[in-house]
Amino acid sequence: MKIGFYPGCSLLGSSREYNESLKAIAPAMGLEFAEVPDWNCCGATAAHSLDHQLAFALPARILALAEKAGMEELLVPCSACFSRLAATRYELQKNADLRKEIIDIIEMPYQGTVKVSNALEVLCRAAAANLNGKITKPFAHKVACYYGCYLTRPTELATCKRTEDPQEMDELMKVVGAEPIDWAFKVECCGAGLSVSRTDLVAGLSGKIIKDAVHRGAEAIVVACPMCHTNLDLRRDAIEAQSHERYSIPVLYLSQVIGLALGIDPRTLGLHRHHVPVRFPDAAPNASADSKKPELQLSGKDD
Amino acid sequence: MPRIGVFICHCGENISGTVDCAEVAKVSAEFPGVVHSVDYKYMCSDPGQNLIKNAIQEKKLTGVVVAACSPRMHEPTFRRACAEGGLNPFLCEMANLREHCSWVHEKLPATTEKAIDLVRIMVEKVKRNRPLFSINVPVTKTALVLGGGIAGIQAALDIANAGHKVIMVERQASIGGHMAQLSETFPTLDCSQCILTPRMVEVAQHPNITLYTYAELEKLDGFIGNFRAVIRKKAKSIDEKLCTGCGVCFQKCPNKKILSEFNTHLGTRTAIYVPFPQAVPNKPVIDREHCMYFQKGKCRICEKFCPTKAIRFDQQDELIEVNVGAVVAATGYEVKDTDFFPEYGYGKYPDIITGLQFERLASASGPTGGVIKRPSDGRIPETIAFIACAGSRDPAKGISYCSKICCMYTAKHAMLYKHKVHQGKAYVFYMDIRAGGKMYEEFVRRTIEEDEVHYVRGRVSRIYDRDGKLVVRGVDTLLNAKPIEIEADMVVLATAMVAQPDAEELAQKMKVSYDENKFLSEAHPKLRPVEMNTAGIFVAGACQAPKDIPETVAQASAAASKVAGLFSKDELSREPVVAVVSRTGPPEFSNCVGCFLCESACPYQAIEHEEIKTRDGKLIKTVAKINQGVCQGCGTCVALCRTKSIDLQGFTNEQIFAELVSL
Numbered sequence: 001m002k003i004g005f006y007p008g009c010s011l012l013g014s015s016r017e018y019n020e021s022l023k024a025i026a027p028a029m030g031l032e033f034a035e036v037p038d039w040n041c042c043g044a045t046a047a048h049s050l051d052h053q054l055a056f057a058l059p060a061r062i063l064a065l066a067e068k069a070g071m072e073e074l075l076v077p078c079s080a081c082f083s084r085l086a087a088t089r090y091e092l093q094k095n096a097d098l099r100k101e102i103i104d105i106i107e108m109p110y111q112g113t114v115k116v117s118n119a120l121e122v123l124c125r126a127a128a129a130n131l132n133g134k135i136t137k138p139f140a141h142k143v144a145c146y147y148g149c150y151l152t153r154p155t156e157l158a159t160c161k162r163t164e165d166p167q168e169m170d171e172l173m174k175v176v177g178a179e180p181i182d183w184a185f186k187v188e189c190c191g192a193g194l195s196v197s198r199t200d201l202v203a204g205l206s207g208k209i210i211k212d213a214v215h216r217g218a219e220a221i222v223v224a225c226p227m228c229h230t231n232l233d234l235r236r237d238a239i240e241a242q243s244h245e246r247y248s249i250p251v252l253y254l255s256q257v258i259g260l261a262l263g264i265d266p267r268t269l270g271l272h273r274h275h276v277p278v279r280f281p282d283a284a285p286n287a288s289a290d291s292k293k294p295e296l297q298l299s300g301k302d303d
Numbered sequence: 304m305p306r307i308g309v310f311i312c313h314c315g316e317n318i319s320g321t322v323d324c325a326e327v328a329k330v331s332a333e334f335p336g337v338v339h340s341v342d343y344k345y346m347c348s349d350p351g352q353n354l355i356k357n358a359i360q361e362k363k364l365t366g367v368v369v370a371a372c373s374p375r376m377h378e379p380t381f382r383r384a385c386a387e388g389g390l391n392p393f394l395c396e397m398a399n400l401r402e403h404c405s406w407v408h409e410k411l412p413a414t415t416e417k418a419i420d421l422v423r424i425m426v427e428k429v430k431r432n433r434p435l436f437s438i439n440v441p442v443t444k445t446a447l448v449l450g451g452g453i454a455g456i457q458a459a460l461d462i463a464n465a466g467h468k469v470i471m472v473e474r475q476a477s478i479g480g481h482m483a484q485l486s487e488t489f490p491t492l493d494c495s496q497c498i499l500t501p502r503m504v505e506v507a508q509h510p511n512i513t514l515y516t517y518a519e520l521e522k523l524d525g526f527i528g529n530f531r532a533v534i535r536k537k538a539k540s541i542d543e544k545l546c547t548g549c550g551v552c553f554q555k556c557p558n559k560k561i562l563s564e565f566n567t568h569l570g571t572r573t574a575i576y577v578p579f580p581q582a583v584p585n586k587p588v589i590d591r592e593h594c595m596y597f598q599k600g601k602c603r604i605c606e607k608f609c610p611t612k613a614i615r616f617d618q619q620d621e622l623i624e625v626n627v628g629a630v631v632a633a634t635g636y637e638v639k640d641t642d643f644f645p646e647y648g649y650g651k652y653p654d655i656i657t658g659l660q661f662e663r664l665a666s667a668s669g670p671t672g673g674v675i676k677r678p679s680d681g682r683i684p685e686t687i688a689f690i691a692c693a694g695s696r697d698p699a700k701g702i703s704y705c706s707k708i709c710c711m712y713t714a715k716h717a718m719l720y721k722h723k724v725h726q727g728k729a730y731v732f733y734m735d736i737r738a739g740g741k742m743y744e745e746f747v748r749r750t751i752e753e754d755e756v757h758y759v760r761g762r763v764s765r766i767y768d769r770d771g772k773l774v775v776r777g778v779d780t781l782l783n784a785k786p787i788e789i790e791a792d793m794v795v796l797a798t799a800m801v802a803q804p805d806a807e808e809l810a811q812k813m814k815v816s817y818d819e820n821k822f823l824s825e826a827h828p829k830l831r832p833v834e835m836n837t838a839g840i841f842v843a844g845a846c847q848a849p850k851d852i853p854e855t856v857a858q859a860s861a862a863a864s865k866v867a868g869l870f871s872k873d874e875l876s877r878e879p880v881v882a883v884v885s886r887t888g889p890p891e892f893s894n895c896v897g898c899f900l901c902e903s904a905c906p907y908q909a910i911e912h913e914e915i916k917t918r919d920g921k922l923i924k925t926v927a928k929i930n931q932g933v934c935q936g937c938g939t940c941v942a943l944c945r946t947k948s949i950d951l952q953g954f955t956n957e958q959i960f961a962e963l964v965s966l
Contacts, residue, residue, distance in 0.1 A: 164645030164765075184767030184774070212769075 003122065004071035004114065005033035006062060008042055008081040010226035014234070017270025018077055018226060021255040022119065024268045028134055029126040029258070033075065036066050042081040045193040056098065057105045059088035063116070064108040077119040077255075079150035079225035080193075086116045086157045120151055120224050121159045123254060124172050131175060136263040138177025141280060143257070144213035144221045145169040145180050148228040152187045163187070169254060173222060176261035181216050185209045190231040203238040206231045210239060210247050219280055221251045229253065234275045250278040305430045308339040308364040309422060310355055311400070312346035312371035318400050319344075321410040322418045327370065327400075331422050336430055338362050347377050352384040359388035366390075366429035370398040370422050391434035393879070393953060398425040420966060427965040431958045435879040440932040442528035443628035444870045445470060449520055449809075452480020453852060454633035454844025454859045456502050461863030462631075463511035467870050470625055471506065472534055473516045475564075477582035478503050480635055484565060486665040486673075488852060489715040490746035496581060496668065503583040517588050521622060523813050524908070526933035527839030528628045528875050538618040540575075540589035545613035548585040552605035552614070553577070561593045563670075567660040569678055570670030575605050579668065589614075629839050629866045632823055633859060634809060636845035639694045639702075639798040647693075647766045647796065653679040654773060655766060655794045658712055665719045675723050677793050684727065684792035687720055688775045689713045690763050691733040694799035702799045704820060707849040709797035710737045714747045716795060717756040729756045730789055732763050732777050740853070759787060766794055800849040814908055815840055823847050833862040837907070841865050880953045881934040882909075882941055884927050894948035895926035901940035901949060902927065909933035910940065 011019035026033060039062050041047075048055035063085060066074050076082040092099040093112050103110050152163040160166035164187060170180035188209055191202030210232060213221050223229050233251040240246055251274070259269040271278045309331040313319035324342040332340035339362045343351050346369060358364060367390065369381045374397040382392035398421040408414040444467050448459045451473030459469045471478070483503075485495035506512055515536055522533040556573035563572040565579050572578075574594040575587045595602035596616060606614040638659050642650025654677045656664075667673040677684055691713050695706040710733070717729045736758075738744040750756050763777035772790040779787045802821035803809070810817040815835045816824045823842050826834040833841050843859040844850065850858070869875075886893050892915045902910040913928035927949070929940070938951045950956060 162645060162649065165649055184765070184769070215769075 002032045004074035008078045015226035017273040018253045020270040030130040042084040059085045061106045064110045066114045073115045082118040083150040139261045141219040143178045144218035203242040207239040207243045305336040306338045307366045311342035313344045318405040321405045323415045356388035367395040368425040372401040393435035396429045424962045427961040439874045445627045446629045447627040448631045450633035451478030452635045453482040457859035458631045458863045465867040469512045476588045489711045490742040534623045536621040542613045545611045546586045555608045633843040634846040657798045661795045686728045686791045688791040689731045691797045693796035706800040708851045714750040718750045721754040880936040885948045893926045894946045
């Protein structure tokens with residue numbers, strides 16, 4: 001299935017591995033991505049906290065470009081971008097005056113025909129249709145599926161059904177052989193955009209999430225958002241400093257987990273780019289016996 | 304030739320302040336048909352009324368127009384005066400010179416001209432008035448009470464004690480309702496069952512009350528004083544005459560693991576069961592969905608052991624038709640279940656319970672014998688959290704109203720817990736404390752001050768489990784407005800009080816209106832609180848809106864007094880302003896072609912089918928007929944009738960057109 005693709009800034013920078021892993025699993029999932037030509041910034045948190053018009057104009061331009069390129073559906077892997085694009089489409093559909101205003105600003109025709117989809121919904125759909133029989137290396141670990149805020153809020157835009165206890169990612173993880181744990185922090189706040197300005201707050205909030213996941217026996221946290229990944233992975237040192245605990249639990253994008261289960265090489269999936277090394281102590285007997293097996297021992301310092 | 308009298312009232316200065324009444328009288332005297340026209344300072348006063356009476360006799364008037372205030376104010380006064388003067392009261396009409404003219408216009412020549420027009424219109428109408436006579440309908444002096452909770456019990460006893468017959472219909476196997484489930488009642492802490500059960504017994508033994516339990520209303524039609532109800536008596540699978548209530552059957556029943564509805568699923572019952580030991584009637588029913596014989600075709604153990612051979616597996620539902628004069632709807636409420644709350648785990652934690660479940664835990668006759676135990680492991684909770692407004696006052700959850708009783712019962716629960724578990728810690732999360740009621744505020748203060756319950760003003764955003772404890776995470780909006788986390792062993796949600804799941808269906812059966820929350824609507828929120836907009840149907844208790852026991856009882860007694868008032872006469876008299884279908888001689892018999900568009904449009908279901916037959920019984924045609932007892936005179940059918948064969952008495956098409964043409 002051919003589908004529009006909007007990478008946004010994260011997928012070219014701090015979360016390149018999300019981009020790489022999505023592209024790596026696409027053929028097996030029956031997906032073909034077509035990038036939106038000449039795309040721009042979605043505005044993220046900055047625009048909509050400062051300028052109401054700009055907050056809609058930026059995503060509207062992206063949607064108009066996708067429309068022009070003849071796309072019917074647009075995959076927006078970054079949850080923050082997804083939220084902005086989906087919110088813009090929703091608002092412009094509801095409010096004709098605003099739509100006119102925004103069309104004047106972007107100086108492009110806009111119909112609102114492009115469906116905005118996040119990675120979780122697209123991968124769930126693709127997995128149901130295409131994954132049957134392709135799982136060669138089941139990801140046999142206990143995983144904590146972490147949805148974060150943007151996939152479940154606001155409820156008007158939520159694509160998950162039980163917004164306080166979503167199940168979609170858990171079901172997808174079962175398909176690739178993982179064992180999702182029942183835990184309490186699936187939709188808690190990770191600290192999001194305060195990652196840079198208030199690292200102390202992020203350390204506290206993300207620390208709680210990691211603590212609960214580890215406490216309940218998870219071996220990995222699975223995410224679908226670059227921001228969540230940054231806070232749970234890149235900010236691990238700050239989390240450990242604040243909580244006086246050490247946590248070795250890795251944080252993986254759901255596309256990386258699917259990739260591993262499909263037997264794709266870890267480097268292709270960008271696992272080496274993580275700050276917290278992707279290692280599974282439970283797999284130790286095998287791993288020590290075969291020291292050449294490099295796949296799950298890559299540290300993230302070489303790139 | 305018509306002889307019309309016109310009487311212009313000054314209403315002190317209310318009318319004469321802006322309208323030249325003498326001029327109106329002078330001009331009116333010249334209208335065709337008017338033989339008498341005067342103005343007077345207060346037409347409603349005795350001398351004013353005498354003016355009318357005398358004129359009727361002296362001038363032999365055939366119609367009267369009183370140009371004064373709104374007919375809502377004094378039409379009955381002037382119609383009575385006309386009747387006393389010897390004129391049919393419906394030959395008197397009012398022109399509203401006050402609300403429609405003098406009060407809303409300034410003192411200008413145009414104001415007087417408008418007043419003259421208003422009089423002219425009414426003169427043209429009254430020329431075409433026909434004498435009408437009040438409609439009398441007989442009253443069946445039996446009341447139907449739907450629901451056997453405290454509301455229904457109170458209403459039934461009051462009506463029965465006033466000397467009238469009552470038929471009570473209760474859908475459960477016993478009467479008692481939710482009040483029978485409660486432990487102790489606020490603010491006096493008297494035992495709920497102890498004060499309720501004598502009333503239940505009184506209902507069962509009252510010579511004027513016929514009780515149908517395990518029964519539901521199937522159908523209701525008719526009108527005030529003359530309803531016809533069909534009651535479905537569900538098959539109890541026992542012969543009630545033979546059963547002595549000895550209880551051997553449910554002791555022997557092998558299927559003992561069915562969750563008890565009466566014990567809010569915290570206890571179990573058998574397939575043949577009485578809901579609780581004090582049930583009225585104290586005779587069991589067989590729950591066919593769980594009975595092994597009905598499900599698998601074998602067992603019949605109860606039948607084998609029954610000493611009086613009262614078990615009837617082949618019993619069928621029975622339809623009973625009754626005639627009643629009034630209906631009291633007292634069908635009660637439900638509470639939201641814990642699975643309604645995603646943020647509190649979608650009902651997956653057994654130790655998060657509803658307030659109603661806590662009542663059963665605290666009740667001496669409950670599944671734990673009154674000991675507060677966690678449903679999961681039976682441990683006595685050392686820390687307990689109560690959350691008020693669970694669902695209520697939350698438009699995002701679709702329940703924007705206040706459930707009214709939760710503040711009080713939460714205070715009571717916390718107090719009962721502290722009385723039973725002295726070392727325990729109790730927290731109450733609340734938005735506001737609404738303790739309006741006699742001794743209510745004092746009761747809440749006692750909970751806080753004497754029983755040392757910690758009241759935290761703030762909402763709870765999430766509850767999750769951690770190592771066997773329920774972490775209750777909320778905010779304390781007082782004291783520095785800090786997030787707060789409590790590790791509780793048990794959480795009680797004061798879940799919202801909602802209408803019965805089939806409230807809408809019942810309202811439609813009774814043809815009464817209900818609000819957006821499916822609570823039944825009273826006729827007027829202040830002045831007609833127990834009547835419904837369908838005459839003869841009354842409402843009591845929480846099926847109308849959330850309310851506590853004292854309020855429910857007060858409303859039930861009020862409804863009963865309305866019924867007793869209705870039953871105090873043998874016949875009801877009502878205004879003849881009703882629609883009629885035209886009838887002519889053969890061969891047409893009526894202009895009505897029997898399309899029955901009127902039937903679907905009538906908001907009161909007053910249209911009936913009438914068959915016109917030849918003497919030997921052959922059907923000629925079917926035409927519409929309006930039930931004069933039910934018709935409210937709204938005129939919808941008149942407007943809709945394609946052959947103009949319906950007319951509204953007192954407001955005929957001829958009269959309305961004459962009014963328009965006269966302008």
